[in-house]
Amino acid sequence: MTRAVGGEPQQVSEVLEALTAPVPCVEDCGRVAEPFVFRVGEQEFRIPRAVCGPCGAVLEARRRHEEEERERAAAEVRIRRRLEMIPPRFADAELDHPQVERWVEGLLQGSTEGIYLMGERRTGKTTTVWAAWRAIAEAGWSGSLEAWRVPTLLDEMRGDAEAALEIVRRCQAAGLLFLDDLGAERPTEWGQERLYVIIDERYARVRPVLVTGNLTLDQLAGHVGDRSASRLIEMCGIVRFAGSRGQPTIRSIHTGSGQPQLPGRNAP
Numbered sequence: 001m002t003r004a005v006g007g008e009p010q011q012v013s014e015v016l017e018a019l020t021a022p023v024p025c026v027e028d029c030g031r032v033a034e035p036f037v038f039r040v041g042e043q044e045f046r047i048p049r050a051v052c053g054p055c056g057a058v059l060e061a062r063r064r065h066e067e068e069e070r071e072r073a074a075a076e077v078r079i080r081r082r083l084e085m086i087p088p089r090f091a092d093a094e095l096d097h098p099q100v101e102r103w104v105e106g107l108l109q110g111s112t113e114g115i116y117l118m119g120e121r122r123t124g125k126t127t128t129v130w131a132a133w134r135a136i137a138e139a140g141w142s143g144s145l146e147a148w149r150v151p152t153l154l155d156e157m158r159g160d161a162e163a164a165l166e167i168v169r170r171c172q173a174a175g176l177l178f179l180d181d182l183g184a185e186r187p188t189e190w191g192q193e194r195l196y197v198i199i200d201e202r203y204a205r206v207r208p209v210l211v212t213g214n215l216t217l218d219q220l221a222g223h224v225g226d227r228s229a230s231r232l233i234e235m236c237g238i239v240r241f242a243g244s245r246g247q248p249t250i251r252s253i254h255t256g257s258g259q260p261q262l263p264g265r266n267a268p
């Protein structure tokens with residue numbers, strides 16, 4: 001029971017009825033706004049609405065359109081920022097390496113397979129990496145990208161422990177992690193452990209990596225440690241680069257899953 005202004009006793013239900021009665025649509029369209037009614041068991045609930053059905057649909061369409069516009073603008077900013085990160089020397093790098101091209105296409109379709117570009121210096125690996133970066137960026141890939149030269153990554157982690165933890169976390173969580181120049185770092189137990197913490201987490205979460213390095217498969221374990229090496233071999237299709245810069249020769253392709261093809265395998 002509650003008391004109405006006039007002093008007459010009034011049922012709570014009557015007050016609720018009045019509160020949720022149809023009211024003129026605030027859009028001034030001449031229609032009325034009916035309350036939203038739903039039932040839970042025996043109980044009926046009514047939620048007052050300020051706009052009528054047709055005006056509600058128009059407002060919803062406008063809201064959705066504005067949201068799409070915001071997302072489109074955000075995607076454009078993301079693409080521009082990613083393109084700005086490409087070093088000027090590699091700004092015009094074109095993706096003309098068939099295996100890497102296929103890997104990028106697979107990634108864009110949801111594949112989680114990694115790729116390891118293996119070869120001596122000046123065989124076009126870095127050019128190919130930045131060309132892949134650009135293709136991924138221009139396609140508007142929505143995952144996050146993290147890119148590090150391995151020696152720099154380890155140097156950055158030697159300082160402040162909290163900052164180091166943040167770098168590890170970012171490398172673990174990125175949608176795609178680029179690790180350039182694996183093997184150029186001084187091999188230490190500490191460095192191997194740091195790399196393993198990153199690689200193992202990405203392995204467990206099935207997140208792709210793009211790795212470049214001049215180590216052969218035989219040298220890999222000795223340099224980065226057995227555990228990281230076996231993880232990388234399992235995670236990545238391996239493409240060997242040889243010959244002069246910009247003219248990579250593919251000698252063999254290996255995938256840890258025993259399949260003769262590189263990428264293109266799609267995640268469910």
Ligand SMILES: [Zn+2]
Binds near residue numbers: 029053
């Ligand atoms: Zn209306």
